[in-house]
Amino acid sequence: MIHVSQVIKYYNGLKALENVSFHVREGEIFGLLGPNGAGKTTLVGILTTEIKPTRGTARIKGIDVVNDPLAVKHLIGVVPQHRSLDRKLTARENMLVMARAYGVKNPRSRVEQLFSLVGLGDRAESGIREYSGGMLQKLLVARALIHDPAILFLDEPTLGLDPQARIAIWEEILRLKDEGKTMILTTHYMEEADRLCDRVAIMNQGKIVNEGTPENLKKEGITSSVVTFELKEVSKEVMDEIVKFEEVEEVKVIEKDFMELHVYTHYAKEIIPQIMEIILKKGLRVHGLHSREPTLEDVFINLTGGRLK
C-alpha cells in the first residue's frame, strides 16, 4: 500500500531524514514512534506531498508522491499536527468547503453523516473558536474522512488532549481500522503506539532504529521483566552485589522522586527476596517495589539510550 525507499531530506544542509525505508500493508495501523525532532512529521509531510524529499522515493498505491501529487491527494486523508481549521467559518462551513474541494457528490449529506459519526452533530453551527481541543481533533478526523480516503495519516492525533478526549480519539481510530482504513500514526506516546498499532517503526534523529509489531519489539529488545525498587539512595556496593547474581541481566538507576533501581531479569520471583535481603542488610529502606513486563519505552531506551519526551 505504502512504500518508502531510501528517503533522505535535508533542510538548509541539516539532515532531517536519513535513508528511511519501510512499507505499510493494506488495512494496518503503522506507527511512527519517536521523540520530538525524530523526523516523524517530516516523513508524513513527504507522504502527504507537503514536503519534497531530497532523495529517495515514496509511493502510495504505486503512485509516486513527487511525480503525481494530485492523484495521491485523492487517496489520502490527513489529520495534521497543525490546526488548519478555518477560524472564519463554522464547523459545518469548514466541512462543506473541503467536501466541495474534493468533488464529493451530495456534500451536505456527507457532512451530516460525518458529524453524526464523530458525535459533533449538535455543534455543527458553532465557530471553530468555540471548540475544545478534543472537539477540534474530532473535527479534523471528520474532515480527513470527507472524501472517504483509503489511507489516513494521523500526525500526533492526541497531542495535548486530556485522557478522556484521548480515549475518544483512540476509539475513533480503532473504528476506522475496523472499516478497513490503512493508517499511519505518528506519536510520542508509548501507550498509544502499543495500544493502536499493528506495527511500529521507532525513529530517532531522522533514522528508523527498529521496526516490528509492538510485541516483537518488546521481545527482541528486552526479553526480561523489569523489577523496580524505590529507594532513598543507592550505593555502588549494593549495585555491585546485585549484578553478581546470574539471574540478573542488567541494573539501571533512574532518578525520579526516589532513586529507582531497575533490575532486568527473567526470574523476578526468585530474585526479589535475595535483592531485598542485600538492600536491608545495607540499612537502606525500600519505599516501593513493583515488577512489570517491558514496555515500548524500555525498548526505546534500550535502542537510543534516551527517554521519549
Added chain:
Amino acid sequence: MNPQRAKGSFNAAVAILRRDMYVFCKEIGGNLLRIIGEPLFFLFVFGVLLPNLNLFQAGYIEILVPGIISMSTMTGSMRGVAAGIGLSFEYNEEIRAHILTPISMRTLALEKVICGTFQGIVSGTIVLALALVIFPGKFSFSPLFYFELLLIFIASGLTFASLGLALGSSFIPETMFEVLFIIMMPMMFFGATFYPLSLLPEVHPAFFYLTLFIPLTYISEGIRAILTPQIAFLPAIYCFIGIGVYFLIFFSLGVWAFKRRAIK
C-alpha cells in the same frame, strides 16, 4: 496535466474561491473601510477641499480622479492578498488545508490572484461611483467606457494581486506593513496618480522615464485614456501592453514564491 487531475484541481479552486468570496462578504464592513478609506480621503482633500480653497487650478479633478481610481484598484487587490496569504501561512493555517486538497499549487496561486482581482474591481468601482456622485457632470460615460474600465480594472487587479501573492508568500506578517509601505509609496506618488504623464517630458524628463518604470503609471494613464482622453499621454493599447508585461513578471514571481512557501 492529465484531464481528470485538471478537472479535480479546477473543482478545488472553485470551492476555495467560493470560500474566499464568502469570507470577503462576511467581513464586508472592515473590507470596505480598508479598500475605500484611503482613496476617499484623497478625493475629499485633493478634489474638494483644496480646489474650494482655490489652491488648485480648475480641471485638476479630471486629472486626479483617474489616478485615485487606479490607486484604489492597486491597494484593493494587493493588500488583501499579501496580508491574507502572510497571515494564513504564519498564523491561521487554513491555507495548509487548502494545500492538502487535490489542487495544483499553480492553480491555488491563481485562485488567490483571482480573489484579489475581485477585490481590486470592487474597490475601483466603488471609488468611481463615489467620484461620479461627488463631482457630477465632470465625466461622461457610454456603455463602451464601462466595458473598457472593467478591462483595465481586471488588468490592474491581476497585476497587483500577483504582486501581493509574491509579497505575502515571501515575507512574514510582522514585516508586511514596512514591505507594503516601501512598495506602495513610490507607486502611489510616482505612478502618474496626482499628475498627468503628458506634462512631465518637458518639465522633468528624468522623472518622466522613472515614471514609465512604475506599473501603476499604466493603470492611471489607461483610466485617463478612457475618462479624460484630452489629458492622457499614453494610448490605451500601450497601457494594456505595459501592464500585461508587469502581470507576467509579477505572476511568475508570485507563483514561484507561493510554491516555495507551500511545499517545503
